[in-house]
Amino acid sequence: MKPDLWDQLTRVARQAPAEPNPEMPLGFDTRVLATMPQAVADEDSLDLLRLLRRALACAAVLMLISLTVRFAVGTPGPANELAYIEQAVQLAWTP
Amino acid sequence: MSAPPVEAKPALAALARQALAQDESAARTLVAELYPLVMKIVRAHRPRRLDEEDLAQMVFGRIFAHLEQYSGGVPLEHWVSRIAVNTCLNALRAEQRRPEVRHADLTEEEEAVVEKLAASRPADDPAERVAARDLAQRLLERLSPADRLLLTLLDLEGCSVDEVRQRTGWNQSLIKVRAFRARRKLRGQLHELLEGGKR
Numbered sequence: 613m614k615p616d617l618w619d620q621l622t623r624v625a626r627q628a629p630a631e632p633n634p635e636m637p638l639g640f641d642t643r644v645l646a647t648m649p650q651a652v653a654d655e656d657s658l659d660l661l662r663l664l665r666r667a668l669a670c671a672a673v674l675m676l677i678s679l680t681v682r683f684a685v686g687t688p689g690p691a692n693e694l695a696y697i698e699q700a701v702q703l704a705w706t707p
Numbered sequence: 708m709s710a711p712p713v714e715a716k717p718a719l720a721a722l723a724r725q726a727l728a729q730d731e732s733a734a735r736t737l738v739a740e741l742y743p744l745v746m747k748i749v750r751a752h753r754p755r756r757l758d759e760e761d762l763a764q765m766v767f768g769r770i771f772a773h774l775e776q777y778s779g780g781v782p783l784e785h786w787v788s789r790i791a792v793n794t795c796l797n798a799l800r801a802e803q804r805r806p807e808v809r810h811a812d813l814t815e816e817e818e819a820v821v822e823k824l825a826a827s828r829p830a831d832d833p834a835e836r837v838a839a840r841d842l843a844q845r846l847l848e849r850l851s852p853a854d855r856l857l858l859t860l861l862d863l864e865g866c867s868v869d870e871v872r873q874r875t876g877w878n879q880s881l882i883k884v885r886a887f888r889a890r891r892k893l894r895g896q897l898h899e900l901l902e903g904g905k906r
Contacts, residue, residue, distance in 0.1 A: 641734075648768065
């Protein structure tokens with residue numbers, strides 16, 4: 613059986629020494645707190661964007677359904693077509 | 708090897724509540740307490756073009772933006788992990804470039820690792836282990852963002868399927884199927900790398 617190279621590679625990779633725990637750089641918390649209102653606003657606008665995208669998708673689906681229904685109802689079938697022709701002929705011959 | 712369980716700190720939930728009540732000092736302490744956890748996730752999953760500190764800042768931005776949605780049903784660390792993983796996934800999705808890994812681009816150590824693997828010899832040298840990790844990460848970068856994230860968690864961090872489910876919100880069958888397909892791709896790439904070395 614062929615050796616599983618990916619499995620072997622990751623087994624070796626997992627034995628690599630762990631990186632030391634990162635220390636928070638000076639002023640990082642200040643930067644986070646300073647950008648917080650912007651982050652909240654961004655998230656809000658993202659939520660709004662997602663809502664708008666969903667609304668647009670729903671509207672497109674509704675439009676397609678309504679067009680399909682309208683087309684199906686509006687197009688006369690073969691039986692309807694014959695009735696129209698018959699009616700037209702009768703009208704033409706009626707004095 | 709399984710990833711060590713995240714130790715729940717009950718004080719964190721209290722800090723989160725205080726931060727929500729506009730307590731600046733509590734918010735600062737919360738950032739300091741969560742920084743190692745967030746950074747660990749960011750380092751494992753960040754795209755190359757993005758600075759890790761910038762990505763960590765984005766993660767904290769999302770944490771604070773959604774903090775009022777934290778119900779306390781799960782430890783805060785789990786909730787934060789999921790946000791961090793999703794933020795990294797979005798950043799990975801934004802990165803279009805997936806650089807090819809060719810045999811000619813391998814470092815000396817990476818080449819040694821590939822040759823030893825092909826010959827089924829153990830790679831015991833610490834430098835080779837680091838090279839193996841770097842090579843695995845470079846190969847993972849060729850995958851789609853979701854596949855990359857998944858195999859980093861499963862194969863490099865040694866998370867179980869259930870742990871991945873908790874962090875990503877994906878269901879178990881999706882995780883297993885996706886992992887199977889992604890590993891198959893990577894095996895193919897590794898095989899090509901070996902073939903490239905023989906030419």
